[in-house]
Amino acid sequence: MKPTTFHHRVPFYETDAMGVVHHANYVRYLELARIAWMDDHDRPYREYVAEGFHFSTTRVEVDYRRPAVFDDVVEVTTWLDWVRGASLAMRYELKRGPDLLATGATEHALVDTAGRPCRIPAAYRGRLAALAANGTKRVRPPRER
Amino acid sequence: MKPTTFHHRVPFYETDAMGVVHHANYVRYLELARIAWMDDHDRPYREYVAEGFHFSTTRVEVDYRRPAVFDDVVEVTTWLDWVRGASLAMRYELKRGPDLLATGATEHALVDTAGRPCRIPAAYRGRLAALAANGTKRVRPPRER
Amino acid sequence: MKPTTFHHRVPFYETDAMGVVHHANYVRYLELARIAWMDDHDRPYREYVAEGFHFSTTRVEVDYRRPAVFDDVVEVTTWLDWVRGASLAMRYELKRGPDLLATGATEHALVDTAGRPCRIPAAYRGRLAALAANGTKRVRPPRER
Amino acid sequence: MKPTTFHHRVPFYETDAMGVVHHANYVRYLELARIAWMDDHDRPYREYVAEGFHFSTTRVEVDYRRPAVFDDVVEVTTWLDWVRGASLAMRYELKRGPDLLATGATEHALVDTAGRPCRIPAAYRGRLAALAANGTKRVRPPRER
Numbered sequence: 001m002k003p004t005t006f007h008h009r010v011p012f013y014e015t016d017a018m019g020v021v022h023h024a025n026y027v028r029y030l031e032l033a034r035i036a037w038m039d040d041h042d043r044p045y046r047e048y049v050a051e052g053f054h055f056s057t058t059r060v061e062v063d064y065r066r067p068a069v070f071d072d073v074v075e076v077t078t079w080l081d082w083v084r085g086a087s088l089a090m091r092y093e094l095k096r097g098p099d100l101l102a103t104g105a106t107e108h109a110l111v112d113t114a115g116r117p118c119r120i121p122a123a124y125r126g127r128l129a130a131l132a133a134n135g136t137k138r139v140r141p142p143r144e145r
Numbered sequence: 146m147k148p149t150t151f152h153h154r155v156p157f158y159e160t161d162a163m164g165v166v167h168h169a170n171y172v173r174y175l176e177l178a179r180i181a182w183m184d185d186h187d188r189p190y191r192e193y194v195a196e197g198f199h200f201s202t203t204r205v206e207v208d209y210r211r212p213a214v215f216d217d218v219v220e221v222t223t224w225l226d227w228v229r230g231a232s233l234a235m236r237y238e239l240k241r242g243p244d245l246l247a248t249g250a251t252e253h254a255l256v257d258t259a260g261r262p263c264r265i266p267a268a269y270r271g272r273l274a275a276l277a278a279n280g281t282k283r284v285r286p287p288r289e290r
Numbered sequence: 291m292k293p294t295t296f297h298h299r300v301p302f303y304e305t306d307a308m309g310v311v312h313h314a315n316y317v318r319y320l321e322l323a324r325i326a327w328m329d330d331h332d333r334p335y336r337e338y339v340a341e342g343f344h345f346s347t348t349r350v351e352v353d354y355r356r357p358a359v360f361d362d363v364v365e366v367t368t369w370l371d372w373v374r375g376a377s378l379a380m381r382y383e384l385k386r387g388p389d390l391l392a393t394g395a396t397e398h399a400l401v402d403t404a405g406r407p408c409r410i411p412a413a414y415r416g417r418l419a420a421l422a423a424n425g426t427k428r429v430r431p432p433r434e435r
Numbered sequence: 436m437k438p439t440t441f442h443h444r445v446p447f448y449e450t451d452a453m454g455v456v457h458h459a460n461y462v463r464y465l466e467l468a469r470i471a472w473m474d475d476h477d478r479p480y481r482e483y484v485a486e487g488f489h490f491s492t493t494r495v496e497v498d499y500r501r502p503a504v505f506d507d508v509v510e511v512t513t514w515l516d517w518v519r520g521a522s523l524a525m526r527y528e529l530k531r532g533p534d535l536l537a538t539g540a541t542e543h544a545l546v547d548t549a550g551r552p553c554r555i556p557a558a559y560r561g562r563l564a565a566l567a568a569n570g571t572k573r574v575r576p577p578r579e580r
Contacts, residue, residue: 011470012480013312013463017194017305017360020260023202024172024303028448031169035446035506045447046506049162057168061206067260070307071470071481115165115212156325157335158318158459160452162505167448173303180301180361190302191361215452216325216336307484310550313492314462321459339452347458351496357550405455405502 001133003079004037010072020067021074027060030092030104033076037090041080041131042124053118055108058087062104072096082135083128086110086119091133146278148224149182155217165212166219172205175237175249178221182235186225186276187269198263200253203232207249217241227280228273231255231264236278291423293369294327300362310357311364317350320382320394323366327380331370331421332414343408345398348377352394362386372425373418376400376409381423436568438514439472445507455502456509462495465527465539468511472525476515476566477559488553490543493522497539507531517570518563521545521554526568 008029016022038045048054068074074094081089092104110118120128129135153174161167183190193199213219219239226234237249255263265273274280298319306312328335338344358364364384371379382394400408410418419425443464451457473480483489503509509529516524527539545553555563564570 011463011467012306013314013466015307016302017307017309018199018201018258018260019307022303023205024169024176027169027172027205028446031448032446044506049505054163056163056212057209059206059208060168060172061204063204064202067201070484071479113163115163156318156322157451158321158457161447162450162452162454164452169448173301176303177301189361194360215339216334308489308491308548308550313495314459314466317459317462317495344453346453346502347499349496349498350458350462351494353494354492357491403453405453 001079002041002131003077004033004040005075005077006033006036008032008074008076010068010070010074012070015070018067020069021072023062023064026062026064026094026102026104029074029076029094030060030062030078030090030106033078033092034090034106037078037080042128052113054111054113055088056111056115057106058109059107060104061106062102064102066096066099066101068094068096068101074101080128080132081105083120083125083132085125086117088120088128088132146224147186147276148222149178149185150220150222151178151181153177153219153221155213155215155219157215160215163212165214166217168207168209171207171209171239171247171249174219174221174239175205175207175223175235175251178223178237179235179251182223182225187273197258199256199258200233201256201260202251203254204252205249206251207247209247211241211244211246213239213241213246219246225273225277226250228265228270228277230270231262233265233273233277291369292331292421293367294323294330295365295367296323296326298322298364298366300358300360300364302360305360308357310359311362313352313354316352316354316384316392316394319364319366319384320350320352320368320380320396323368323382324380324396327368327370332418342403344401344403345378346401346405347396348399349397350394351396352392354392356386356389356391358384358386358391364391370418370422371395373410373415373422375415376407378410378418378422436514437476437566438512439468439475440510440512441468441471443467443509443511445503445505445509447505450505453502455504456507458497458499461497461499461529461537461539464509464511464529465495465497465513465525465541468513468527469525469541472513472515477563487548489546489548490523491546491550492541493544494542495539496541497537499537501531501534501536503529503531503536509536515563515567516540518555518560518567520560521552523555523563523567 094102159170232254239247304315384392449460529537
């Protein structure tokens with residue numbers, strides 16, 4: 001398992017009238033961290049895009065524990081959970097110093113520019129499988145969708 | 146169970162370079178539907194806010210099935226799943242005509258303006274409990290957090 | 291001059307930690323009103339998009355006078371200011387009841403899907419010119435850009 | 436005149452279905468650069484906030500010349516244009532390498548937590564005036580508002 005930690009300084013425009021970061025922005029934070037993980041361990045996401053691929057998001061979950069406020073530096077740590085023939089899953093921890101702010105998980109399906117599901121090319125999948133915390137198998141059966 | 150359906154016409158600014166609605170926006174759609182549900186069945190959310198309360202979001206999950214595109218009208222149907230002493234949960238279905246686009250679920254804790262958890266005042270809680278699909282009990286044990 | 295007024299109810303996610311709508315969202319409000327104007331007076335913007343055109347935004351200005359808050363209904367009135375061979379300009383007034391919240395102006399260039407500037411097809415341009423407050427001529431010389 | 440350049444790597448979620456950064460996001464880029472400028476030359480904006488002040492945005496203008504795309508690094512250079520008793524103005528250039536993407540300008544009024552205009556405390560104003568490209572005087576008369 002090879003995690004990456006992305007540092008995000010909270011802009012004012014991500015806060016809401018409760019005085020904290022609006023919860024919808026955390027889904028964006030996961031994306032920022034995912035892109036950084038690909039830079040570090042896979043390849044820049046723009047290379048997938050240049051080849052006509054996207055990792056479409058098929059599931060998001062976030063559990064919120066403590067709020068972040070303007071100008072906090074949020075550390076988003078992410079790692080690859082599992083990879084299958086046409087999809088993969090990431091996990092996330094969001095912290096501010098020692099404080100756990102939130103945890104998250106996402107699932108993604110490889111699609112072409114028309115949005116059709118594609119198998120992950122074998123070369124990429126092998127590389128990804130070697131990085132996955134739970135290899136190519138799932139520890140828990142995913143929900144059927 | 147008393148659902149509310151909120152209609153949202155997709156603005157161009159919610160699309161992304163895949164040509165579809167960016168997945169993070171669905172978390173905002175859930176909020177729009179939740180506010181409409183409170184208008185219809187509870188009371189306008191601004192009244193909670195005026196009294197110094199917020200329903201802080203403690204968990205979000207979304208499963209994405211089909212993409213929405215610019216100018217689609219997305220129908221977000223939401224209902225109250227359960228209510229407890231200081232928290233409640235909502236469920237969501239997002240459709241475009243007959244097509245199911247996504248499903249979602251959120252959990253919320255009542256907090257004061259300083260962000261401290263509060264018990265839901267008894268009068269509101271009684272009214273909410275009568276609206277909940279699963280009353281004041283949970284059908285599934287929630288994860289400990 | 292044929293204006294259109296679009297009503298926008300302020301979602302919580304558009305507020306910021308000052309307790310008001312974050313100023314960047316007003317640029318989105320202008321887009322919502324522009325789309326509504328095209329529905330009413332020109333043709334649905336999705337028809338331009340379906341033909342491979344976009345009205346790319348080349349200039350935005352907003353003057354802010356009074357803040358809007360959560361759950362306000364903002365009325366955005368917009369009209370076509372002028373149209374030229376390959377571009378057009380819109381003007382905007384944002385009100386809440388009798389209160390003027392902001393004024394705005396935008397300019398747009400017609401582009402194809404590759405982003406290249408295009409002349410506005412004559413049939414559309416004629417129709418647009420008839421709608422423009424200042425016809426095909428400008429009352430003030432625009433800044434050279 | 437003391438400019439600051441802020442580097443912003445374009446996230447996927449800021450792109451739109453034209454395949455480029457949605458124009459409303461540039462207003463956010465200006466804010467990011469402004470905050471960085473205060474860090475470098477004035478003092479961290481969070482210190483104003485901690486004292487109960489905000490620089491409310493009273494005017495925004497952006498001229499767009501070339502689009503930015505996913506994963507571009509946009510360099511936003513900003514400087515203080517002028518400062519008056521209760522307001523100030525910033526200017527901006529957005530570039531990608533040698534290419535000018537956009538220029539912008541904003542005006543801000545100091546307000547308290549209730550949103551009431553305040554005079555900029557003399558000590559801060561003196562420091563700001565020394566940094567302003569056009570000192571405490573304006574080269575062009577601003578529009579009366």
